[in-house]
Structures are given as structure tokens and as C-alpha cells.
Amino acid sequence: MAIATETQFHVLAVDDSIIDRKLIERLLKTSSYQVTTVDSGSKALEFLGLQQDEQVDSSSSDSSSTTPEQNEIEVNLVITDYCMPGMTGYDLLKKIKESQSLKDIPVVIMSSENVPSRINRCLEEGAEEFLLKPVKLSDMNRLRPHMLKGRGRDQKQQQEENQEQNQSPSSGNKRKAADEGPSPERTRARYSSNSSLTVL
Amino acid sequence: MDYSNLQRKAAYLRKSLFDQGYLDEQFDQLEELQDEVNPNFVEEVVTLFFKDSSRLLNNIDQALEKSPNDFRKLDTYMHQLQGSTSSIGAFRVKRECTLFREYCDKENIEGCVKSFQKVKREHAVLRQKLEAYFQLLRQTGPVERATRASN
Numbered sequence: 001m002a003i004a005t006e007t008q009f010h011v012l013a014v015d016d017s018i019i020d021r022k023l024i025e026r027l028l029k030t031s032s033y034q035v036t037t038v039d040s041g042s043k044a045l046e047f048l049g050l051q052q053d054e055q056v057d058s059s060s061s062d063s064s065s066t067t068p069e070q071n072e073i074e075v076n077l078v079i080t081d082y083c084m085p086g087m088t089g090y091d092l093l094k095k096i097k098e099s100q101s102l103k104d105i106p107v108v109i110m111s112s113e114n115v116p117s118r119i120n121r122c123l124e125e126g127a128e129e130f131l132l133k134p135v136k137l138s139d140m141n142r143l144r145p146h147m148l149k150g151r152g153r154d155q156k157q158q159q160e161e162n163q164e165q166n167q168s169p170s171s172g173n174k175r176k177a178a179d180e181g182p183s184p185e186r187t188r189a190r191y192s193s194n195s196s197l198t199v200l
Numbered sequence: 201m202d203y204s205n206l207q208r209k210a211a212y213l214r215k216s217l218f219d220q221g222y223l224d225e226q227f228d229q230l231e232e233l234q235d236e237v238n239p240n241f242v243e244e245v246v247t248l249f250f251k252d253s254s255r256l257l258n259n260i261d262q263a264l265e266k267s268p269n270d271f272r273k274l275d276t277y278m279h280q281l282q283g284s285t286s287s288i289g290a291f292r293v294k295r296e297c298t299l300f301r302e303y304c305d306k307e308n309i310e311g312c313v314k315s316f317q318k319v320k321r322e323h324a325v326l327r328q329k330l331e332a333y334f335q336l337l338r339q340t341g342p343v344e345r346a347t348r349a350s351n
Binding site: 020023133137 | 226229230233238241244248249252279280283289
């Protein structure tokens with residue numbers, strides 16, 4: 001099933017400060033990105049569908065908690081504040097990079113404090129950029145290359161998956177493929193090469 | 201109503217806010233994000249700031265009263281306030297927030313109390329000045345407000 005959409009990049013912005021959320025949303029929209037803002041790392045994971053992905057018994061999960069946006073909009077980049085109560089930006093970064101389904105999403109960290117050890121730790125964990133707050137309009141130019149890279153990985157992954165499906169699997173693999181196939185409420189949208197959204 | 205006179209007043213007040221160090225270049229950045237589609241963006245952000253910062257100031261007030269030696273809690277609240285002041289370009293308030301956090305780091309409660317009074321004072325003055333500024337802008341009409349950033 002294909003869902004028509006513009007080739008607009010979608011950014012998930014995470015910040016516990018209402019002022020910074022409003023500011024980052026405006027910066028991203030001015031730079032022609034589609035934006036979703038949340039106020040915590042746990043809400044970001046919820047939006048990305050990670051909590052559902054990690055549940056073993058899908059029958060016990062409440063599928064109504066999945067919003068339509070989650071199924072229809074791919075997140076091309078996550079930009080998160082570092083210092084947040086509960087789950088920090090670093091914790092969120094780690095969870096994304098540890099997840100099989102989300103690890104290719106580029107993550108950018110923002111912080112009001114220029115602490116080299118903090119910056120290195122985030123970059124080593126897989127962050128694409130570390131932006132110092134307050135974030136400026138000029139910083140937005142640094143995001144696009146990472147999104148293009150992320151999208152390229154998505155397309156490559158999709159091609160590989162298509163190739164695997166075309167090759168007839170042995171009977172031993174059939175069950176495994178069926179078991180690992182995404183359930184309807186867990187499907188994540190990906191961009192296909194013709195820039196329309198395709199739900200896998 | 202003499203619009204050109206109001207515009208001059210608004211421009212003068214804006215300039216004085218920068219000259220006296222109440223605002224810095226981050227406020228310019230906010231104005232750059234204002235356009236015909238979002239003509240009130242700066243005022244909306246500033247209104248949000250004063251609502252949120254009042255809550256944080258109240259939290260610090262209570263923390264100083266109930267648990268004055270919990271410097272970690274005091275620093276956490278002030279860190280949040282400092283971040284917000286930085287995001288809107290409230291330079292003088294931000295400077296006092298930085299001093300407060302330095303006193304927290306040294307676990308100097310007297311310094312914290314004195315510094316907090318300055319934070320509140322700077323915050324109140326900025327609020328008064330920005331309210332006057334936005335009131336003038338509202339009187340100059342939507343077109344002027346929308347294009348103010350590029351003037």
C-alpha cells in the first residue's frame with residue numbers, strides 16, 4: 001500500500017523545555033521540515049513505536065496507543081536535548097541505537113553546556129551532531145546531509161529485503177520469516193525510491 | 201493615530217533594550233523566525249517564557265525556604281531558567297542565573313540568596329520593558345509587526 005506524500009523530511013524533536021520545543025519547531029518548519037515535538041525521551045520512544053516493538057507478547061499490548069501518524073509518517077531524524085529529567089538525551093540515543101528497527105535513524109543532540117566529555121560520549125554512541133543551544137537557523141543546514149544518509153540506508157535496506165523475498169526461502173526459514181514479519185499495528189513507513197511513502 | 205511616531209518609539213525602545221544589555225543577538229534570531237504566517241511568534245515565545253520562568257522562580261523560592269542546603273535541586277531549577285533565558289536572548293537575567301549557579305557550585309547559601317534577589321529583579325524589569333515594547337508593536341499594526349525583523 002502506497003501513501004502519497006511530499007518528499008518532506010520528518011523530524012522528531014525532543015525537549016522538556018516548552019520554550020525550546022516552540023523554538024526548535026519553528027526553526028525546523030522555517031527550514032521546510034515536517035515536525036513532531038514531544039517533551040520526554042519516553043514519549044519519543046512511544047512515538048517511534050519502540051515500546052511496542054520490544055514487547056514479546058503483542059497480544060497483550062494496547063494497539064490503540066498507536067496513533068495514525070506513527071504508521072504513516074517515517075521519522076528521518078531525531079533531535080533531542082541532552083539534559084532532561086528521567087531519560088536523558090544520551091539514554092534516548094542509546095535506546096535508539098540498540099533497537100534493530102530504529103538504529104538507522106540519525107540522532108542529533110542539543111545541549112546548553114559545552115562539555116567535551118559529554119560531546120565525545122554522544123558521538124561515540126552514534127550521534128550525528130552535537131549542537132550547542134540556543135540552536136540557530138544556520139544550524140539547520142547541518143541536519144539535511146544526515147537525513148539524506150539515513151534515507152539512503154533505508155532504501156538500501158528495502159532493496160535487500162526485496163531481494164530476500166524474491167529468493168524462495170528454504171522450508172526451515174519460512175516459519176522464521178513469518179514469525180518476524182511485522183504485525184499490522186507495528187508497521188513503520190519507509191520512503192521508497194519514488195519518494196512516496198510505502199508501508200511495509 | 202500617528203503610526204510613524206509609534207514605530208519610532210518601538211524602534212527606540214528595542215534599541216535601548218539591546219544597548220542596556222537586557223537583550224542579546226538571540227532575540228534577533230527569534231525575530232528572524234517571524235513572518236507573515238507567524239506574525240506574533242516572538243511575543244508568543246516571550247509570553248511562554250514569562251509564564252514558565254515565573255513557575256521556576258516560585259520553585260526556587262520554595263526550595264530556598266524549605267531545603268536551602270539542597271544545592272543540587274537549586275542548581276537544577278536554575279539550569280532550566282538559564283536555558284530559557286538563553287533561548288529568548290534575555291542577557292541580563294541569564295548573567296544573574298550563571299552567578300547563582302556559581303554560588304550553588306561553591307555551596308554558598310548567602311550568595312545564592314543575594315543572587316536570587318538580583319535574578320528576580322532583572323526578571324521583573326525585563327518583563328515590564330518587554331510588555332511595553334509589545335504593546336507598542338501591537339499598536340503599529342500587523343504588517344509592521346510581521347516585517348519588523350527585516351527592518
